[in-house]
Structures are given as C-alpha cells and as structure tokens.
Amino acid sequence: MAQVVPAEHELRRVIGDGESIPDREVEGLGEADLLELHRSLVLLRTYDERSLVYHRQGRIGTYAIFWNHEAMQAGAVHALDDEDWIFPSYRESAIGLLRGMPASTVLSWWRGHPAGWWNPADYNVASICVPIATHVPHAAGLAWGKKLRGESACALVFFGDGATSEGSFHEGANFAAVTDAPLVLLCNNNQWAISTPLEAQTRAETLADKAVGYGMPGVRVDGADVLAVYEATREAVARARTGEGPTFVEAVTYRAAPHATADDPRAYIDLERVEEERKRECVGRYEAYLERLGVLEPEHAEAVRSEARELMRRGIAQAEAEPPPDSELLFAHAFVDPPASFGSDLDELRRILGDG
C-alpha cells in the first residue's frame, strides 16, 4: 500500500525579491535554458496582450485572458520533452506556441476559423475542452496508455482551482493514481473561478492537500515564479517516467485580469490586490532575476520582444487572410463516415446559400 504523504504547504520559490528573499538557482539550467524560458514568457505575454487588442478591434471572438499566468505555462512546458502530451484548459489556449504551433493557428481558433483546428498529434497538444475539468480524465487515460504501451512519454494537464470542485477532476485524479499513470496534474490556482473565490470553492487548507486523498504527492509553488514551476514539474515528470505515478502541482498566483473579455470583475474582485499583483507580475520578476544574474542584456530583451511582436503581426495577418470556410465543412467532420441520408442537410444549405 502507498503510504500517506502530507502535501507540502510551503510555497516553493526560486526567484527572490531582490531584497530580503534571496535568489536560488535551478540545478542543470544553463544560460541558454534561462534565456529560452525568457523567450517563451515574452512570447506568451505578447500573445496575450495583442489578443486583447485584437478582441477589442473585433478581430477575434471572446478571449480568455492569461496575463500573469505565463510563468506557470512556460515553466511547466519546459520541464517536458516534446514527446510528452499537454492537455490545456482554455486559459492555456496559446500553449501550442511553445511547441512550434504558428500564432495564426491559435488566433484562427479564437476567430472560430477551421484553420484553428490543429492536429493534437502534430504538437502533442490536446484539443481544448471548454467545460471545466472535463479533460482531466482524458489526460489520465492517455498517460495510462503510454505506460501500458511501454512508452516513456508522460502527460501534463492544466486546470484551474475551480476545476477541483468538479466530479471529472476527482475521477480523473483518482484514476491516474490507481493506475500509476505518468501524469502531472498542474493546478492553476489563481484564486478565482470567474466570480467565486477560492475560499468558497474548498475548505481544504491548500489545494495540494487534495493530493493526499488520492495517495499522490502534492506540492505548492509560486505560480508566478517560472523557475519554481519548472523545478517542481521536472521532479513530477521524473517520478512519472520512473513509474511512480501522478503528482499534483499547485501553482499559486492571483488572477490580475478579467476571467475573459466578457467579464467585468469590478463587481467582485479586490482591486487593490489586483494592483499589487500587477506590480509583481511574472515576466518582470523573471527579467529582474536574470538581470541580477547578469544573464539578460537589455538589447537582447528588446530583440526578443520585437521578435514576438513580429510573430503576432504575421500571425494575425495570416489568420485574417484565410479564405472563408466552405459550407461542406459544417458536416464533413461530425461523423467519420457521414450517413448518406444526412447529405440532404448539406444540399439544402447549399441551395439556400445559392452555391449548389
């Protein structure tokens, strides 16, 4: 029987505050790795900020903002190998960028254009399930399958604090535990589920404590500390690969932006706390860390930002240049082999549209 291991309550940190809290270094991470992480953070930040602008310009639809979540996304993904699978929630919609997915693909997804349908197997990035926590069992199943096939790949699933209240989370986590599935459960605890604060979501002292009930380790990291997330995820991945089963990583941050473009959080959120959080946002913290370490030159940082902005400019131009979708696409993928009788639906539509 597995022994009960209490979850770690202390928030792990690597990045100090430049004053009383000292910086640490993560073993095995060289200068190139540190700069690669920086590039990922800037890419995600630029993506998020530009997407908000594109939404306001009417160029993409309702958009789930992930500002200040870049550290947990980049930190977690960098701890994976390319063969490992990522199961994003809508908050990690642009995670594919870190696997080489073109920005135009992600932007097309938010534009509701078929060009936004990426093939999960091309990037090992699963399709996004918008209903909360419904993808946790998928990740558990995929990870278990990798193990049964004797493959070394593992899976990482992102979900929010609110997701831990869903049945799918519980069933997926427990399933992963009993099958020793090589899975990392990465909980983005930004302390808000739309308008519902964490204290109305759970009476557990920490979300990592939930791991105890499933018989898996639970660790807590500062979710705005990209290196702390990287380090904790790397350990979880190592456990997964050696057959020790899943790990629950609680990445703690604070949602310093609306839930999505359709939300106005002023009715419920603590605006002072938001301001405070915006001052210690994750990209700036990491840049300050790299500067203290003497790794990041201002010219390099500017070049990275400029590269990311250019990528977005090209991405949105390419997404907007996509031709309008063909009406046949409405039906083409609802079934593998659409029943012949359903052809009448397409015929009727084409007649109405005057193109058939």
Added chain:
Amino acid sequence: MPELSYREAVRDALATAMRRDDEVFVMGEDIAEMGGSMGVTQGMLDEFGPERVRNTPISEMALVGAGIGAAMQGMRPVVEVMYEDFLTLACEQIVNQAAKHRYMSGGQVKVPLTVRTQGGAGWSPGAQHAQQLEAWFVHVPGLKVVFASTPADVRGLLYTSIYDDNPVVFFEHRTLYGIKEEVPDELEPIELGKARVHREGEDVTVVATGRLVHEALRAAEEAEGEGVSVEVVDPRTLQPLDEETLVASVKKTNRCVVAHEAVTRMGFGAEVAAVLQHQAFDWLDAPIERVGARFTPLPFAPVMEEWVVPHAADVLEAIRRTVGRNGH
C-alpha cells in the same frame, strides 16, 4: 401594465416567490455578487442575502443533487445551471434521481425542484456552449419541461414551476434576455401544459418554441404578404404537451410546420408531428414540415453558426412548402 425584459421577468418571478416564501431560494455558479453569467440574478444578493442567493463551487452534479436534498425536505430550490450544455454534468441527478424519487417511493417523496438553465445559438459560443438539449429531458418520465419565449411567459411559467411539486427543467434562451413585453402588474402564474396562440391564422399552423417563436412570427408576417394566413402557437410547456390546443389549431388550418432551434432529426418536432398526424390525420392537407438545426455540432464561427440554426427564412420556406408554393 409595466414592460419587462425577459431577464427582468425571470428575476421578478424568482424575487416574487422568495418574498412570499422562505422555502424558495436560488443556488448556482456566479449568481451572487456577479449576478449570474447572464445577469439574471443581479441585485438579488443585496435583497435576500447569501443564504438565499447561494454561490456554489463549480459542481453541477452537487448543485442539482443538493437541490434535490433540499426539495425532499420541503424547500423549493431554484438551481441555476449556467449553460444547458452543462446539464450533461448533472444528468445523473436530474434523470436518475430527481425524476425517479417520487415514483420509487410510491409517491411518498416529492422533489419540487426547478432547474433553470439557458442556451442557444446566435452569439457564437461554440459547440459546447450553445446547444438546445430540451429534447433529452422531455424523454424522461417524471420531469416537467418548460421553454418560455417571452417576458410575460417566462415570468408566469417560472413562478408556477417553482410551486409545482414535480421537478421542472426550465429552459431560457440566451438571445431572448433583452426582449421586452408588457406584463401584468401583479405576477399572474401561468398553468403548465397550456400553449399560447400568438397569432391566429387560417392556412398553416406553426408550432414553435423558444427563439423560433419570434422567427415564426416574422415568417408569418411575410407569409401574410403572400396571401397565406399563419397561426403561430407556442406550447411553452414541452412536457406535458398541450395536445388539445395544437390539434385544434391544425384541424382548423389543415397544415403544420414545427419549428425549434434544436437539431431537427430525432427531435421534439418529431413528437409533435407524430401527435398531430395521429390525432388530426384526416384533417391534414400536406405533410407536416419540420424546421430545426442541421444535424451537426454548432460551429464557433459566427457565419457558420448562422448556417446551422434556423431563421425566419427557413420557417417561411417550410410554410410555402406546406401550401405548395415553393416551386421545388
């Protein structure tokens, strides 16, 4: 008579019942400070407090299950499920529990629970946030199913649903929250199982639900210009169905179109057509036409969504088919 929006009318029905009765309370995700994702419960927290306007964790199954527990104790909970697509997460509690407790206890347990939810296309929410799933629930013995299409109806029907001793799944349509209608000064409950004839006509009956009631009324206007007189009937309660009113209407007009936003195939319209052909077979002068969404998931792209769900033009075309004037 005051004019209320559909959204205000829902809120008024909830507040009226809650002022009258301590047994009535509302429970759901983001319904307190935020006032619900559709703004329906805005301001209710201030009037009724957090015990009666309860924000819950994101747990649809627990939300409906806890509502059943409260209802079994004599409360009259109104549970809000944010999107009707999320009813799927609570299906065990709705289908196997709420619908069955009275039957399995020999009538000794009652579950006066109302599950309010909303859905529908027209604002591009995509495949998992825009479905119309009412046909799933009319198929379950033990449940009543309501789908209100106007402010006056939603107000009177919701109030009645709260006081109905059966579990009621109450559908609202996302795109109707802003529409306005004059309503009685004092809330007048509307009996479940009674259709509303929106417009009388002689040539064709259109049986429509939800958003399609308004599309049918637009189509009827246009048909009028073509010399076709259309009667528009909204059953309002889908289960139990007001067969009498529908049959009487079709016996008068001899033709029928059934229109809903949910997919046509295997849908609620098929049941209506079956009832009508059985009870009014000898009165029918044309096959009953069905109008609904094409059989495919709803796309996120606004233009493609428009292609999937029906509009007034689709209803009008079906009307023309029944009177043999479409030329196809």
